Amino acid sequence: MAKTKTTFRKTPTGISGLDEITNGGFPKGRPVLICGSAGCGKTLFATQFLIKGITEYNEPGVLMSFEETTADIKQNVKSLGFDLDTLIAQKKLRVDYVRIERSEIEETGEFDLEGLFIRLNHAIDSIGAKRVVLDTIESLFSGMDNMALLRSEIRRLFQWLKEKGVTAIITGEKGENTLTRQGLEEYVSDCVILLDFRVINQIATRRLRIVKYRGSTHGTNEYPFLIDEEGISVIPVTSLKLDYKSSTEIISTGLPALDKLFSGGGIYRAGSTLITGTAGTAKTILASYFAISSCKRKESVLYFSFEESPDQLGRNMATIGINFKSPVKSNLLHIHASRPSLQGLEMHLLMILRLVEKFKPRTVIIDPISSLISIGTTSEVRGMLVRLMDTLKTKQINALFTSLTHQQSGESREITVDAVSSLADTWIDMQNIVKEDGHIRTLHIVKARGMGHANTEQPFYITDKGIQFPTTKK
């Protein structure tokens, strides 16, 4: 993944997405500073670095905590599915809680922090640790008077960590005008990462930024990250490369009559298809045809339904002769339904990507994508859709999105169309046209990249046998 000439070695962070942004991880054998305000996820970040180091890269780790007791830490990470006790018993992890109780400590005369060094050294050597976390060393400052001494000792500590050759994370609380309250960034200068937590429109978003990474290229944007039951994941917004393979294989849309409107007799595999239309123009039905056609090819489908429950969707499709039950039973079709407003945009993207990772579908349907648009700003939505489409393309997955538009071309229509249409390879627009004797449903192909297509509006009916085109009837 790293395009850079490797001038120095890196340690994978174990935080999904972060290695991509840092071109391979943290600088091996050097300290990294993670800073941010209270509750931004520093401790979890650091803990995950240690645990994944053990479970995925077989690098034992030491956690020296200055704030939380060992029992507290165990408890906290348990909810994320990390079991520290097992790792400790396997001699892969050591947790050392350093308690500094000001009220029981008196200072007189000269001293140094050699005790801390010895403790850390002992912990590292006893399990052969390659990774170390100091969380939060700034606690020392509140427990002691002699600041000058403390500073020089901390400087010595970081130097010592380097000489020891361990990759260390040092956490620090954000100060008013500085990255950390005690200016730790002066001492740890190789790699500094800032975590941020804000609430926008009542939806909490966490962001990560690499402030500094000496000697390495890295992404400079703010990257959203998530904390969920699987720990921290960073979403690389702009790691977009237009270098995916393009298939020449043609697949069916599920409707033979629709296939015929394309000069290729269908659409390209691993393309992205957009279906737009106002309410009640049979977008979901078309999407269902697409799903079934994939199932018929024995290619699994992941169907995200943001408006209907799986049950309701199945019932409705059954009335027009589309059978969802048997593909669901045979695990070819997974329907995942949720309300968009429940989560932030990033959470959605991550959920989608996680499920894609889990089921490894060949076809993904998002119905409708417009409901996601209500929960973010235009640029956010666009950013997310780009990331999503790109990921699906790279994985050679057929993607289909439906999008609700409004009769009066209001602002939301603009957003949807703007955000999605330029990314879609195929765009089918569906309409309800009012005639004297009622409505007529039509569809027309707005664009189809890389192939010719019919330019006329095709009327169709919805019968109990599904979509019927009058022209195909003989």
Next chain:
Amino acid sequence: MPKKEKWELRLYIAGQTPKSILALQNITKYCKQHLAGQYSIQVIDLLKNPQLAEGDQIFAIPTLVRKFPEPIRKIIGDLSNEEKVLVGLNIRPLTI
């Protein structure tokens, strides 16, 4: 003669550094003066027994720990300020 309260002190050092030697000299001197016959000082060299640092929550060197009488008190540094040490160990109030 009924046995009096015994003072249990521990001094944590890391090798024979000037600070450690000074601290030991100081505490021995104060104890002889103020706690004659009712104290014990155990010197723990963390270079030899690093695993002992965790138990008493040692991070600075030298550290003097009053294990008994409770509660535990800690004094870090070379103990050069007699006044502070005596107050810190709660020996002082008797002799002003």
